[in-house]
């Protein structure tokens with residue numbers, strides 16, 4: 562059972578309780594700014610691992626596994642990439658406790674049994690119950706170091722998790738409770754962004770959306786977004802929302818899925834089409850760009866889609882529909 566920590570005193574006690582003599586700390590460059598967190602680690606034997614990139618590579622994660630060999634605790638401080646790299650190290654070092662300290666509010670990785678890594682540019686989705694972090698530490702103060710673009714992209718990632726989980730074929734009453742709560746909270750915070758953005762509430766909401774996808778998995782939005790990030794370098798949440806702003810309306814027009822009405826209710830809308838419009842409106846109000854794509858890009862994108870994740874989408878999509886959808890997503894429709 563995962564335990565949530567909300568104070569540095571609690572984190573210190575937690576580390577002490579694991580009896581860790583040596584800790585592998587997986588983190589990015591912002592770590593030097595997290596002084597309060599660093600004080601907690603004073604006097605402990607820490608091995609720092611920073612050798613990973615935004616779309617973490619499997620060979621880098623293997624290096625983390627090697628560095629983990631004589632450690633007895635892993636501390637992951639960062640966004641999805643740091644946490645996923647640490648999750649891989651945990652999978653390869655059975656029994657070792659993992660403490661996740663998210664510094665973005667969006668990936669939800671601290672709540673899930675999934676890790677996304679890349680091998681030769683190909684996405685590997687790792688799913689294993691053993692990699693769910695044992696402890697999660699929430700400090701909303703860490704979010705102030707996040708650049709504006711990443712704050713918005715992360716929030717859109719969390720909103721995409723809540724949406725996709727809601728309409729996933731694997732949704733359960735429990736996952737819907739999580740996605741409903743996350744979706745209404747995130748909609749409120751993004752509808753009047755930045756005035757309404759509250760880091761503490763966004764951390765909780767993105768964690769709740771993570772709990773939802775941990776049960777239901779993500780769907781077409783995520784299956785279709787990875788290659789957009791690969792080609793255009795847009796942040797993951799930006800790419801996922803770019804897809805979902807089209808997929809949401811497409812589902813409203815092409816399915817009578819009852820979940821769409823529940824989604825509208827969670828978003829404070831009268832109808833599903835109004836809710837789809839609200840999602841698209843949030844995307845444009847946050848000033849998220851749509852990259853310029855060529856026909857060759859559309860072809861590469863359509864050929865890249867992960868059929869596994871598409872299976873979770875409530876409507877079966879043909880290859881021709883995927884091409885059409887990508888044209889709409891990237892605004893290349895004549």
Ligand SMILES: [Fe+2]
Pocket residue numbers: 668718722783797798801
């Ligand atoms: Fe995501």
